[in-house]
Amino acid sequence: MRKKVVILGSTGSIGRNTLEVINLHKDRFQIKALVAGSNARLLIQQFYKFKPELIILTEKNNKIKDKSIPLKYGIEYVLDIVKSDDVDIVVSAFSGVCGLLPTYEALKSAKRVALANKEVLVSGGKIIKEVAEKNKAEIIPIDSEHSAVFQCIQAELKKNIEKIILTASGGPFRKLPLKKLKEVTVQQALNHPTWNMGKKITIDSATMMNKGFEVIEACYLFDMDVNKIEVVIHPQSIIHSLIETVDGSLLAQLGPADMKLPIQYALSYPERLKRSIPQFSLKEIKHLNFEEVDFARYPCLKLAYEAMREGGTKPCVLNVANDKSVVSFLQKKIKFTDIPLIIENALADIDNVVITNISDLLQFIDFVKNKIKT
Numbered sequence: 001m002r003k004k005v006v007i008l009g010s011t012g013s014i015g016r017n018t019l020e021v022i023n024l025h026k027d028r029f030q031i032k033a034l035v036a037g038s039n040a041r042l043l044i045q046q047f048y049k050f051k052p053e054l055i056i057l058t059e060k061n062n063k064i065k066d067k068s069i070p071l072k073y074g075i076e077y078v079l080d081i082v083k084s085d086d087v088d089i090v091v092s093a094f095s096g097v098c099g100l101l102p103t104y105e106a107l108k109s110a111k112r113v114a115l116a117n118k119e120v121l122v123s124g125g126k127i128i129k130e131v132a133e134k135n136k137a138e139i140i141p142i143d144s145e146h147s148a149v150f151q152c153i154q155a156e157l158k159k160n161i162e163k164i165i166l167t168a169s170g171g172p173f174r175k176l177p178l179k180k181l182k183e184v185t186v187q188q189a190l191n192h193p194t195w196n197m198g199k200k201i202t203i204d205s206a207t208m209m210n211k212g213f214e215v216i217e218a219c220y221l222f223d224m225d226v227n228k229i230e231v232v233i234h235p236q237s238i239i240h241s242l243i244e245t246v247d248g249s250l251l252a253q254l255g256p257a258d259m260k261l262p263i264q265y266a267l268s269y270p271e272r273l274k275r276s277i278p279q280f281s282l283k284e285i286k287h288l289n290f291e292e293v294d295f296a297r298y299p300c301l302k303l304a305y306e307a308m309r310e311g312g313t314k315p316c317v318l319n320v321a322n323d324k325s326v327v328s329f330l331q332k333k334i335k336f337t338d339i340p341l342i343i344e345n346a347l348a349d350i351d352n353v354v355i356t357n358i359s360d361l362l363q364f365i366d367f368v369k370n371k372i373k374t
């Protein structure tokens, strides 16, 4: 039986890569529904190619006249389709916190969630983990670092894992003199050295907030204390992450910087299917380098560690403040170096509160969004 897949964010970088993987494995997967925000043109092209039963835009678009297309508008349809009994896997690949509720509902309905949208775990980790556990739903990571760790731990007992080591490319400003950071342009920040991704995560990679989010994501996914998660700079992005066992062994997963591999594994796990990426040879790579992280260059990573150590709603505030400041940076309203300052102020100004359910969490997110001025 082919597995029926819903892709949240099919027009994005992860969504398009997921469709490529599925196109190569049509005997195993079938697209049930595709969802995007506003990119009607690409969504409709994807409809003609993959013929899903339903496509959804969360934003209304009055220009589409073809009545034969099964197109719906609005988040209600998204929440309905992720709950459908006729769906096996939900690929969670919206960008930002808008993926929180649909991912929660998919897990509540015991779907496998192939998770790319890390902001879901950063802002709602505890609630998301609880709903998954309660309903015996799987969360399989797509993020390359977490997929690497997930692959490494398949052969290990939890008690044998002493540490998780996440690798980071260091982004485009790894070698820029520190005093020049305040002058960097949006275009320079969007020029990632090794990965081709959506705009928001590319800026997050330049500040290394992306790695901070990944530290938090790893805590929830692998049930690890934040102090047991280390970050090391590895500019080639070939080793995607490692685990260290209690006897001192380092286990790593290597591969090209191509998201199709972790996406495919998240869809097919525990099976491995034929490759959807080109052959990869270590002989062509030649060098693998590692460097310590300089927190003065990457204050966002430091803020993420601090937020996770404090716990409660701090990681959620971190995420919302980052979302808002990245939008402002992309709109050229603030400087690159303002991003960590806005986040630091938000973390200092907004008190920790206890939140135990999804509707309170969504309300809290709205409150934080309104409170932060960028």
Ligand code: NDP
Residues within 6 Å of the ligand: 008, 009, 010, 011, 012, 013, 014, 015, 035, 036, 037, 038, 039, 040, 058, 092, 093, 094, 095, 096, 098, 116, 117, 118, 119, 142, 143, 144, 195, 196, 197, 198, 199, 200, 201, 259
């Ligand atoms: P993109 O910006 O390329 O794509 C985002 C997708 O989400 C698009 O389909 C977009 O639709 C949709 N979307 C955005 N906002 C909304 C909204 N408010 N409502 C509904 N749909 C919305 O992002 P990426 O694919 O790069 O990243 C997606 C997620 O995966 C992020 O959380 C990112 O951190 C994570 N991730 C990405 C990696 C990568 O290699 N790209 C690697 C690891 C994790 P539309 O096109 O219509 O705007």
Ligand code: MG
Residues within 6 Å of the ligand: 143, 144, 145, 214
């Ligand atoms: Mg990653």
